[in-house]
Every structure is written in C-alpha cells, then in structure tokens.
Amino acid sequence: MNTVAMKSLRRQQVFEKLRSRFGMPGQAGFSPKNTAPAAPSAFPAGLLKAGLHECLGQGPGDWPSVLAFSLSAASQAHKKGKPVFMLRLENALQELGAVYGHGLQVFGLDAADLITVSVRGEKDLLWAAEEIAASQARASIVALGAQEKLYGFTASRRLKLRTESSPAPVFVLRHWGQGGATAAHCRWRIARLPSCPELKTPGSALLGKPRLSAFLERGQGALFTAWEIDCHAPDRFGMAPLLADRAARTDLRAYQAA
DSSP: OOHHHHHHHHHHHHHHHHHHHSSOOOSSSOOGGGGOOSSTTSOOGGGGGSSEEEEEESSTTOHHHHHHHHHHHHHHSOOTTOOEEEEEEGGGHHHHOOOOGGGGGGGTOOGGGEEEEEESSHHHHHHHHHHHHHTTOSEEEEEEETTOSSOSHHHHHHHHHHHHTSSSOEEEEEOTTOOOOOOOSEEEEEEEEOOOOEEEETTEEEOOOOEEEEEEEEOSSOSOOEEEEEEETTTEEEEOHHHHOHHHHHHHHHHHHO
16 A cells, blocks of 8 residues: 555544544534434434534525425424524525425425524524524524625534534524534535436336435534435435435336336
C-alpha cells in the first residue's frame, strides 16, 4: 500500500473515532448511537427524531423537496396531542409560498396538528424557535430561505442547547447557497428526483411516489451518507424500490427489453 493510501486510511480511522465520541448529550436529546439503523445501508430515520437539523437544497429548484423532507421527518417524531410548528417570515411568502393544508396527509401529518407562526424579522423567528423547542412540542420547522442574516454558529448553538434537553427535533430550512460553520447536529442536502413508475399492469406505468435524494453533509450515527428515498406517508422514508431490491431492478430491465 502506497503512502497516500496509508494517510487516507489513518485519516478515515480518526474521523470514525471522533464520530463515535461526539453527539451523545443524553437519552432525552440527540443520541446517534441509540438510533443507528439495523441495516447499514438503510436510511437512518432515527436520527431525525431528535436534535437540530439543517436542511438545504442542492440547487435553486429543490425547495419543495426540502420542505417535503422536513414535513415527513416531523411526522415521524410523533407524539399524540402535540402539534408541529411551522415558523416563517412574512416577507418570504412570495418567494417560498404557503403550505397547502390538505397536502399534509401525503407526508403523514394532519392539518389540525400544524400551527403556523409568521413573524416580521429573523430575530423574532429564532426567538420563537427557541421557546417552542423548550416547550417540548412534537417538532418545529423553521423556514429561513434567502432571508437568512442572523443565523450562524451562535444562533444555532443556542437552538441546539434547547433541543438537547428536549426529545423534539428542530428542522431549519436554509437557502441552498448558504453553508458555513454552525452547531447543528446534522446538515442535509436534499434534491428532487423523478419518481419511479409503478407497473400495476403490463404496458401501463403509473406515476410513482415522490422521490428525492438525501445527502448527510455533516452528522454522526450513519455508516452511509447518501440515499435515494421515497417520501410518502404509508412508509414514511423508504429506500427507493430499485435500490432496496436489486432483483426488482433486474425484472424491470427484462420487462423493458421484452
């Protein structure tokens, strides 16, 4: 083995050792070791049930997929009788639009369980997010979009401390061009993908479930960092069928060849 390969191997071992040590504040908060999936390649949905998560798109057209990802994740943090909060800026409605109540069922949420909070400024938005996180609500989604100015390491650190004492997750939806150092437990990059056709009958391919790609840009508790997943209420986050079952991929190719 050459010198470059040895250095790369040692660096990877150091990273894995650091990942195993951090992100363990307690049972009530974010704990990646307690949420590791049974199958190494399965999507680590357990990571989304606590902690502070940043969700960003891969490009300018991925905001709907980012919102769908966060809504599906919020529905998994199910606590009977506790609502999901959607926080947004008033002047961002023209750019990002509003949530359609009846469409929430696709992501496993009831419109009656969603409380939307609209504020004028980002300072008020972050303050509301901290207070809601401290109240141990079911989950909260903070939509920043392109209006982000105050959110950074300090603001994310304050929000992270609130989530570590609460079992409820917080999802901060950021503009795809943003980045930088923050204190969030995980950062996800989400992109839209064409849905897989459902072959109900030979010769007729129906429109499949909403599908997206999720890349764990930063975080602990998962052996893999990229997944192609279906985002639908009955099975929540499920591996795309042609990826979960390679036999299905072979059958589809045989059908198309015929």
